Amino acid sequence: MRIIKPFAWLALLFVAQPLIAQKVSVKSPDGNIRYQLTLTNGRPVYRVSYKGNPIINNSSVGLAFKDSGNFASNLKMLKPVYKSGVEQYDLVVGKTKHVNNSYEQAIVPLAEINGLKRSINIVVRVFNDGLAFRYEFPQQKNWSAYTLTDENSEFNVAGDPQLRILSFKTYNNAHEGLYEKVPLSKLKKDALVDMPALFEFPDKVYMAITEASLRDYAGMYLGKHNGGLISKLSPLPGQTEIKVKAVIPHHTPWRVMMISDRVGALIESNIITDLNEPSKIKDVSWIKPGKTSFHWWNGDVMPDTSFMPGVNFEFNKYYIDFCARNHIQYHSVIGYGGFAWYSNNWPGYGTPGTYSDVTKPVGSLDMQKVCDYAKSKGVGIHVWVHWQALYPQLEEAFTQFEKWGIKGMMVDFLNRDDQQMVKIQEEILQHAAAHHLFIQFHGAYKPTGLSRTYPNEFTREGTYNYENNKWLPQGLPPEHDLDIAFTRLLAGPTDYHLGGFRAVAPDEFKTHFIRPMMIGTRCHMLAMYVVMESYLHMVADYPEAYEGQPGFDFVKAVPTVWDETKVINAEPGQYLTVARRHGTEWYVGTINNSQKRNLKISLDFLPKGNYRVELYQDAPDDDKNPNHLIKSIKILTDQDIIEVAIAAGGGQAIHLMQQ
Structure with missing residues (x-):
C-alpha cells in the first residue's frame, strides 16, 4: 500500500494554478540525494547531487512526436504537487519479503505556452538509495493520442567515471555479451548501451541507470550525446522512426538512477519493485518458486538404458525421479537433440518453420502420463516453448497446459524489446496467471x-x-560472474544456468556441448546459488554429476526466494559476499575473481545468538582439483568473524541455522 501524508491531498487542489518560481527541488528522506528541475527560457533541465556533490549535471528532458513536434521548449511550469509517501508491501517472489521504503515526490506540470498547448507532467520520486522520474500524459481536450519518435532524456554524468556496460550495434538482441570497462570519455559514439549500466566514480560513489515498470512502451538504451548520455528507444518493427504509439492518458516507464557510496546497497535495493504496481493476482497460493532440472544444458545426458532416449515418457521419468529423490521442485520437458516436444516442422529449437502446435505433443510423448507421474512424485512439470509457436494460440495452449497439469514454462527466443514485444510479454503473463502458470x-x-x-x-x-x-x-x-552481479543483477532475477559440477583450470577448459566444463571452483558454483537472484534456479547438470558429490547437499537445501538480503563484502570486478535469509536460516555466498585472496566475513548481520554453521570452502589443492572442497561444521555467534582463503575463481558457501 502507499501511505501519503495528509498535506499531499491539499496540494492536489492547486495543481492547475500557475507558479511564479520556475524551480523544483526534491530531496531523499535522509537528505543525501537531491533532484532539482529548472525551467530556463521555457526549457526543462534537471540535475542530481549526492551528499552535496554533483552526480548528474544539467540535463535536458523532452519528447519528440511525429505529427505534433517536440515537447521540449516554449513551456511554462504550473504549480508542482509534493508528496511524502511510503512503499510498504510484501513480495511473493523477491530478495526481500516485506518492503518498507519511504520517498519524497514531486509532480511537475509542464504546459506549452503556444501551439497545441499540450501538457505533460514530469514526476520524480526520490528514495534513500536512488531516484526515478517519468513522463505522464494526463487526459486533455486537444490531445487524445501520440506517436513518439524520440524520448530525449539526457544523463550528463558528472566527471569521467568508469563504466561497466554491455553494448550492442542493434536493438534486436538477446541482451547477452561480455561487459566492457571503459571511462565515459572513451565510450564509442555508436555504442548502444544496455541497462543497467554501472558508473564508478573516483570517490567511491556508485550509480546505476536502468528503468522500472516497462509496460506498453519501448525498451530504453543509452547512447553517447555531447559528452554525456541520452535515452535511445527500441523502434517498432519494420521501420526505425516510430518508437511508441499510445492513447492518452498514458505514461512512460520510470528512468531510474540507483545511487550510493556503498555498492552493496545497489544490490540490496528494492527501488525497482517499489516503482511497480501491486500484484494483479489476488490468489497467489498456487505460486510456488523453486529449482528445476534443465537437461538441454548438459546435452540430454542419459545412462545406458533399455529404451530409446528421446522425447518420451521414459527419458522424462529418469529426470523426474532424480528431482523427486533430491527435493527439486520442477522438471523441464524440453525436447531432445534440438527438436521440441510439441508438433512442428521447424529445423531446430530456435528456427521457426511453417507449422507448430503446442497443444499437441509429438507422437512419442504422452504429456498427460508425464504430468501424472510427476505429480505422484511431488514434482511439477515445466515446459520449454518458442514464443512464436506459443503466441498465436495463447489461450488455447494455456487451457491445455492447465488441463495436463503443467505448472509453468520457459518462453524463449523473444530477442526484442520494442513496444509490441513488451505488450506481448505482459499479455503472456496475464493469460498464464489466469491458468495458474508461471513464466520464465x-x-x-x-x-x-x-x-x-x-x-x-x-x-x-x-x-x-x-x-x-x-x-x-x-x-x-x-x-564475468562478478560483472553480471554488479550490473544486470541490479535490475532483478536472472537465469544463469547454474549447477555445472565439472570445474577445470582455465588452461584445461575445452568446449563440450555435452557435459560442459566450468571455469571456477565447485565452491564458486555453490555460492552462485546465493549471489545470483532467481526464483527458478536451474540444477542443469545430469543426475550422476550430482548424486554423491560434495556440495550437492547445499544445492538441494538452498531456497530461491528470500525474506532479507544483505551485502557483506563487495568490490566490483574483485569479489562479492551476499547473505540472504529464508525464515530463520541464513545462506551466504562469496564469489571471487581470478586472483587468490583472503576475506573476512563478519557475522554481525545476524540476530544475537548461537548458530550451527555449515561451511563449504575451497580446498588447498583447488588449483589442481577445483572440484575439491572442504565442508566443516562449527558453532558460532553473531560476534564471530569467519576468515577464509579463497582460490582463484573460487568461492565460499555458508548455511547458518540458529540454535
Whole structure:
C-alpha cells in the first residue's frame, strides 16, 4: 500500500494554478540525494547531487512526436504537487519479503505556452538509495493520442567515471555479451548501451541507470550525446522512426538512477519493485518458486538404458525421479537433440518453420502420463516453448497446459524489446496467471520489477550465462560472474544456468556441448546459488554429476526466494559476499575473481545468538582439483568473524541455522 501524508491531498487542489518560481527541488528522506528541475527560457533541465556533490549535471528532458513536434521548449511550469509517501508491501517472489521504503515526490506540470498547448507532467520520486522520474500524459481536450519518435532524456554524468556496460550495434538482441570497462570519455559514439549500466566514480560513489515498470512502451538504451548520455528507444518493427504509439492518458516507464557510496546497497535495493504496481493476482497460493532440472544444458545426458532416449515418457521419468529423490521442485520437458516436444516442422529449437502446435505433443510423448507421474512424485512439470509457436494460440495452449497439469514454462527466443514485444510479454503473463502458470522468459530483455505486479514471472535470462560454456572457446571466466552481479543483477532475477559440477583450470577448459566444463571452483558454483537472484534456479547438470558429490547437499537445501538480503563484502570486478535469509536460516555466498585472496566475513548481520554453521570452502589443492572442497561444521555467534582463503575463481558457501 502507499501511505501519503495528509498535506499531499491539499496540494492536489492547486495543481492547475500557475507558479511564479520556475524551480523544483526534491530531496531523499535522509537528505543525501537531491533532484532539482529548472525551467530556463521555457526549457526543462534537471540535475542530481549526492551528499552535496554533483552526480548528474544539467540535463535536458523532452519528447519528440511525429505529427505534433517536440515537447521540449516554449513551456511554462504550473504549480508542482509534493508528496511524502511510503512503499510498504510484501513480495511473493523477491530478495526481500516485506518492503518498507519511504520517498519524497514531486509532480511537475509542464504546459506549452503556444501551439497545441499540450501538457505533460514530469514526476520524480526520490528514495534513500536512488531516484526515478517519468513522463505522464494526463487526459486533455486537444490531445487524445501520440506517436513518439524520440524520448530525449539526457544523463550528463558528472566527471569521467568508469563504466561497466554491455553494448550492442542493434536493438534486436538477446541482451547477452561480455561487459566492457571503459571511462565515459572513451565510450564509442555508436555504442548502444544496455541497462543497467554501472558508473564508478573516483570517490567511491556508485550509480546505476536502468528503468522500472516497462509496460506498453519501448525498451530504453543509452547512447553517447555531447559528452554525456541520452535515452535511445527500441523502434517498432519494420521501420526505425516510430518508437511508441499510445492513447492518452498514458505514461512512460520510470528512468531510474540507483545511487550510493556503498555498492552493496545497489544490490540490496528494492527501488525497482517499489516503482511497480501491486500484484494483479489476488490468489497467489498456487505460486510456488523453486529449482528445476534443465537437461538441454548438459546435452540430454542419459545412462545406458533399455529404451530409446528421446522425447518420451521414459527419458522424462529418469529426470523426474532424480528431482523427486533430491527435493527439486520442477522438471523441464524440453525436447531432445534440438527438436521440441510439441508438433512442428521447424529445423531446430530456435528456427521457426511453417507449422507448430503446442497443444499437441509429438507422437512419442504422452504429456498427460508425464504430468501424472510427476505429480505422484511431488514434482511439477515445466515446459520449454518458442514464443512464436506459443503466441498465436495463447489461450488455447494455456487451457491445455492447465488441463495436463503443467505448472509453468520457459518462453524463449523473444530477442526484442520494442513496444509490441513488451505488450506481448505482459499479455503472456496475464493469460498464464489466469491458468495458474508461471513464466520464465529467455532471450529476453532485463527485468523491470514486473514480478511485483505479476509474481508468476519467476526469472528472466538477458545474460551471457553458463550456456555459453557449451560453445565459447575460452569459457566464461569468474570475472564475468562478478560483472553480471554488479550490473544486470541490479535490475532483478536472472537465469544463469547454474549447477555445472565439472570445474577445470582455465588452461584445461575445452568446449563440450555435452557435459560442459566450468571455469571456477565447485565452491564458486555453490555460492552462485546465493549471489545470483532467481526464483527458478536451474540444477542443469545430469543426475550422476550430482548424486554423491560434495556440495550437492547445499544445492538441494538452498531456497530461491528470500525474506532479507544483505551485502557483506563487495568490490566490483574483485569479489562479492551476499547473505540472504529464508525464515530463520541464513545462506551466504562469496564469489571471487581470478586472483587468490583472503576475506573476512563478519557475522554481525545476524540476530544475537548461537548458530550451527555449515561451511563449504575451497580446498588447498583447488588449483589442481577445483572440484575439491572442504565442508566443516562449527558453532558460532553473531560476534564471530569467519576468515577464509579463497582460490582463484573460487568461492565460499555458508548455511547458518540458529540454535
